[in-house]
Amino acid sequence: MSDISKEKIVMALRGETLVYLADGLEESMDKVKSCFEKFLKVPIVYTDVPEGIDIKQLKDDPVLLNNTFRHLIERREPVDENST
């Protein structure tokens, strides 16, 4: 088991666009994510920062951010309005 803490990123999903909100080490990011969920009325996406990716670049470049995490949006299940 690795003792190295993972770097996480928190983003807001607006339609089909991801917006950077915050990043940090795993142990502190869970509470950040739940805080955002209390205020923002859009889905919050929370994931690992891929190895070799510079978080500062992701923060400053919305196109790179969206290209890097596009698969997460595509993977999201559509909401079945008939489900109970």
Next chain:
Amino acid sequence: MKTAHNLVISSDFKDYYDTEASSVYNENSVVYSRFLSKVPGKVEELKFLNYLGNKTIPIMPVSKISMDVERVVVYMDLHGHRGKGKLLMRLNEANMLYPNKLASEYFDTNPGITFKILYIGKRRFRCILRNSDFFTENEILDISELPSGYNPKIALPIFSIDYVQDRSNQMLACDFNSVQRLDYLGMEKLLSANDVISEIYRAMIEHKI
């Protein structure tokens, strides 16, 4: 005449622009929910701003506040609005009465003055307010419009952030109002009810709420 936007407001208070909202809900309606009774509270508000990179006032139990602070704001009710649930007192007095309550330093750089940045859709305003009894914002000293634009990180149709000036004249966020009343700010003089409804509607479409 009512605005063409089919915006329905679901709320626990009334504001001046409500008259222009739709009263009939149908499948094309956009619903703006604003409930003062459901806001998460002071601690969460400050954390939220802090996590987004804003400098905020330090808030901690009275007993942990540095002794060189003269006066403190003690939070008796963390869900209070517009000055309710706060007490201003000397730190030594607060230490005796409420050592475990959360509090923050009271900055008397601009006593009784709150600087508020208000978002109504993409319209942004800077309001300077004088508080009648230190906390209750009720005299508007100045309102000026800032260049417009949505806040990409805060996907809410109407919200505001309040600031105070600390001892080194740095602006620190002291409140995040995820639900903001507009009537007491006198916004009616600057934005008609129709304009507010249009801004809310467009913001909800823009933010994909």
